[in-house]
Amino acid sequence: MSGVPVETVAAAYGLGEPVGAAVYAARGELGRIWRLDTRRGSWAVKELLVPVREEDARADVAFQSAAAEAGVRLPRPVLTGSGDVVAGGRWRVYEWVDLVEGAQVTAAELGAVTAGLHGIGHPAVGLVAAWFADPVGRTGWEALAAAAAGAGGGWREELRESVGELVALDELIVPPDPAAVVTCHRDITPDNIRRAAHDGGIVVLDWENCGPASPAWELAKVLADLPDGAATPAYRAYREAGGPGRVTEPADFSMAIAEQGHLLEFYARRAMNPQESEENRTRAGARLRAMLARPLTRARVERLAEECARADVPAP
Structure with missing residues (x-):
């Protein structure tokens, strides 16, 4: 049974008369996506699981509008009749x-x-938010390891064994240069860069995480998330397409390191919290296992920086 009050949402956003209940489509960390069909068309209704300020929502819509004007293909956001992005604090x-x-x-x-x-x-x-710029730090990692010490096996043991490497990785983080910061998507992943069914064109999804970041640092994070061997073609394509960022040293991975650290901390505390739902704890445990199976390390950061440096050298 749909959890979306379809009549209320459709009326608030002027979507037209619903022709049935909303159908569950997907879930991310920030919300659930439902498909709502009305006599005017089909709509993606996002049920927010984390509170969002209207001010912040308007800021990400402004970036989406700028991107659409620049030719980026994306699902257009819909505003309420009163011009708001969020309705009822939830939709x-x-x-x-x-x-x-x-x-x-x-x-x-x-x-x-x-x-x-x-x-x-x-x-x-x-x-730039601390999530994308600040290290967890030795104190934070040691506290997390202590919290996980009561249970063995699975991700807990892997996390405890990784603390030394995570502390060393944090030492590479440097503060962002304010002069280099613009609004970035901040969640560029294969899950969010997809193909449209009717023509195969590329569509960019999930803009709610956008905000201040350095293009070079976001680029480094995109490269760090790719499978081995894929970073060089991605970096070359970025350069050929006129991207302004350059990855020249390990410090350029500061955003990737900070985000990995905060994600590991977030998922670990969620997975260990008995007050969280079973769904949330299970999702968190799965994410932890996946991240710890292929963590970002100093060695991989240094290798990726070297790959980008070689890609920047003109061919003879």
Whole structure:
């Protein structure tokens, strides 16, 4: 049974008369996506699981509008009749886009899309959030290891064994340069760069995480998330597409390191929290196991920086 009050949401956003209940489509960390069909069309209704300030929602919609004007394809956000982004403190709406199931973009396409997003140059509002810029730090890692010490096996043991490496990795983080910061997507992954079903064109999804960041640092994070061997074609495609960021040293992976640390901490505490739902604890445990199976390490950061340096050298 749908958890979406379809009549209320449809009326608030002027979507037209619903022709049935909303159908569950997907879930991320920030919300659930439902498909709502009305006599006017199909819509993606996002049920927010984390409170969002209207001010912040308006900021990400402004970036989405700038991206659409620059030619980036995305599900257009829909505003309420009064011009708000969020209705009832819980709902957001976008145009529905049918996607090709199971089809992923190539590393080169991911690099080119990242270049296009960075080329927008949309001004940043505020400072880079600690999630993307600050290390967890030795104290934080040791506290997390102590919290996980009561149980053995699985991700807990792997996390405890990784603390030394995570502390060493944090030492690479440097503060962001305010002059280099613009509004970035901050969640560029193959899950969010997809193909439209009707023509195979690339569509960029999930813009709610956007905000201030350095293009070079976001680029480094995109490269760090790719499978081995895919970083060089992605970086070259980014350069060829006119992307402004350059990855030249391990410190450029500061955003990737900070985000990995905060994600590990977030998932670990969620997985260990008995007050969380079983769904949340299970999801958190699965994410931890996946991340700890292929963590970002100093060695991999240094190797990726070297790959980018070689890719920047003109061919003879």
